[in-house]
Amino acid sequence: MERDIKMKITHRSIAHATTALMLSLALVSCGGGNEADKARTLHFGNSAEPLSLDPHQASGVWENRIIGDLLIGLVTDDPKGRPIPGMATGWTTSSDGLVWTFKLRDALWSDGVPVTADDFVYAWRRIMTTKPPAKYASILYVIKNAEQIYDGRIKDVTQLGVRAIDAKTLEVTLDHPAPYLPGLLTHYTSFPIPKHVVEKVGSAWIKAENFVGNGPFKLKQWKPNDFVHVVRNTNYYENAKVCLDQIFYYPTTDDNAAERRVRTGELDINANFSGSRLEEINKNLPGYARIHSYTGLTYYLFNMRKPPFNDERVRAAISMTADREFVTSQILKAKQEPAYSLVPPGVAHYTSGAVTTDFKGQSLQTRLVRARKLLEEAGYGPSKPLKFTFSFRNTNDNPRVAPVVQQNWAKIAPWVQVDILGAETQINYEKLRNGDFQLGDAGWISDFNDAKNFVYLFQTSTDQLNYGKYSNPEFDRLMDAADLEKDTKKRAALMQEAEALVLKENGLMPMWFLTNRNLVSPRITGWEDNAVDIHRARYLCTTDALKSATLPKS
Template sequence: MSSLKINLRAAALLGSLLIGASPALAEAVLHRGNAGEPQTLDQHHTSINIEEFILKDLYEGLTVYDAAGKIVPGAAESWTVSDDGTVYTFKLRADAKWSDGSPVTAGDFVFSFQRVEDPKTAAGYANILFPVKNAEKVNKGEVPLDQLGMKAVDDKTLEITLERPTPFFLELLAHQTALPVSKASVEKNGADFVKPGTMVSNGAFKLAAHVPNDSLTVEKNASYWDAANVKLDKVIFYPIDDQAASVRRFEAKEMDIAYNFSADQLERLKAAYGAQVRVSPTLATYYYAFDTRQEPYSDVRVRQALSMAVDRDFLAKEIYSGSQLPAYSMVPPGIETYGDPSKADFAEMSQLDREDKAVELMKEAGYGEGGKPLAIEIRYNTNPNHERVATAVADMWKNTFGATVTMVNLDVSSHYAYLQEGGAFNVARAGWVADYADAENFLALSVSTNKTFNYGHYTNPDFDALMKKSYEETDPAARSKILHEAEALMMKEQPVAPFLTQADLWLVADKVKGWQDNAANQHLSRFLSVSE
């Protein structure tokens, strides 16, 4: 035997000894910044995307969004739809299990959807499932829970009957409200089913620890049907609504992903981090709502004037560094089934002409110079960008109308809780990210019966009638025309003033693999991995 072969053999033996002696491979941990502390981990009380990002790691609906933001099978491996588009039959995966090893059944989904619509649950997002037969009636207490249009044909076959054909129903099923709960766990643990050590979930991860305002940790769920393809052992979410602190932690490599940074940092961050800075146009609208229950915001002329006086080009360019676009419609562009949205009639005017018209309208209403004094309070959720927008808008209203403008801010959870619970206000900042790619999702916010998201309590029977008609129309082109009419009416009356079409701003470290920008802003950790 040659000395070369002996040396190679010795090297191989030494290598195997070293490998055998080495410690276990390090855990694959993703450190993920989130833009605030979740109000809840109960999917039937959720309302904002910082909860959604966590919940969709913990739970899996019948359908899910893949890494590219497309709808794909989730807990259901397949489905069929009746010829009239009203009956969906889902086949659940044979190996779909809860984190305690028990099977995910059709009965769990029936229980979950009934829980959403049960008036006792008081789910803020119950309307997401109103296309299901009798869902709205159940939610209003008009018919019993067992009349909800869902049936467990057997443990792995679920039949859902709709009120009417709903083109976006599969997208609704990927919403966090449609995530299932374990019937056995909820019945045993009640409200405590959301706690670490108690929660039973069916997603790629399970809840390991939660220290409010510090961190939330999920770990790989060995019982998940696709666990073999989940590359992360653990994801740690950090609830940071201080954007500067979030960026600092990313730059210090303490976080691999940071969500939403201050737009005035965009150029600096791009120069320093290149492709790690992600600006992803999305189906989202940044707007101000007026409390139409009180004067002067009950006067359409005042709402029009205040909206017209806001220089959206300034907001987009100077505050958001061009990362967002001026908006004059509630529905953002880019929805294939809708086409160009219906804009406010002042959209084509110059800013100077808008301001002149705004002064004229305000005088007609009896406010401003020579009329009643105008005192306005702007509410917004804590965030440097929102503060800069509020400050700029305040200056515009002061300069145009001589208004006295004050500002008040709360953390994101408290801000939205206040609005959703019906708190009185003058003007409030809000944003809406599409739950599904359909214009109805944006317009339904202002239907008078929407008690959760119609923050300004706008009521217009003609608008409501158009929305009702749109639900009954099965021809896509005719339905789109009706929705355009509804939006045109809404933009004339300005119960909300759309300012910007949003983009999502993310920082994603090079070590994170599998990330894909998408308009749905869906980034499930199960599709991601980390490399050192």
């Protein structure tokens, strides 16, 4: 998933006191005016404003946090972010690993209509054919004929490898074996949507007045750039196990402002904090800061469709001269690791760092000399300066990193001239998808615990998520071979060959491996730090609610 490094919003200049008043009024107006309501209400700083809550149009972890509380897939997440049965009570797999059969539990949509296998069939056909095209459809290309339907080579959507055997039995046929499928099915792209509603109101089904879901919460109100408000879905199949009655998700665009709101109790959780503030946070908010290793990467993308980055020598020169060690130790300061490879540590059945860039371990001075020579070979110099713009997400630590790497590149030679340009998160990613950039900043968090979820970003067929449009037939061949390989070690070796190839050709510029950082009030119970940073609200509660057995539940 695209990493949530948040957006600025138009009312960012509103005084903190005014914001506090607005939040208080919102809580009262939405039923949070008494102690019982407050005890079972969660205020969540969610980094960015959602672009969409439709699982076929979303693409960021900030959207996943909300969608994952509104809808439940065949497989879901436990408190530690591990896959467990969700709408499916269990499944079987054919001997060749291609046909999976899922048995569905008895469950209702929030309007009382039964959830059926046909809702999954409808949803998966829709994501391959919806307009505008789904940004994330490629994650489901493992399903038979999915890619060909998405790109129009197959016109008949019923040829997608999914069918309802009966109301409670779903059969899924794959293009190739995928032992990681249960993990993949925790991703919101695979969630069901209410066919009976979407057929009636179309894309407007996600509006609060139309919304129907099968998760523990349902959409009550979405006030853009202010909050998303969800309330308990009493038709959820495990409603009795849910503690919270309502959640407010806020687009907390400024880490320092969000930290103050946590300190005053306006926010129970914020989904990030600045590593440079860690010492002060530990002093002022002891026990709030939660840091954990993360299967995620910050990386920069070269637009390989046009000069100057269609030249591998230029890409290599710029990549090798970014001082990752200084950035992680002096700017980020929250246990991030410099990245010289694509796949982060902690990914199952894969050795991170087994292949790296060829300049890892060299001094920055040595790299600068190499870089100048490469650029001169590419024809750049005093009479033909290298000029480009670095576009970055204008939130979190990114605005502090951007001038550092700009200074790094300026040390190559006086004729290397770099402009830096910050943009809101959603705007930045839209520019990446549209190819409207030269060098761009991005982040990626694993959708399922498998190296393919990182390496596939550079397959030609990955389409919108292959931002720089890296394309190499040998890379694609290796990934296709990995898909067909059943032996775990041989499969990993094929993906490592592909990873080595994209690193050799500087198809990306890996910068640092992420840590997940959250501020969590001691008032919140049930929070489990984990490598995927997924914390479904159905597992959370408050100390106030636990103390009083007399508090009502909706």
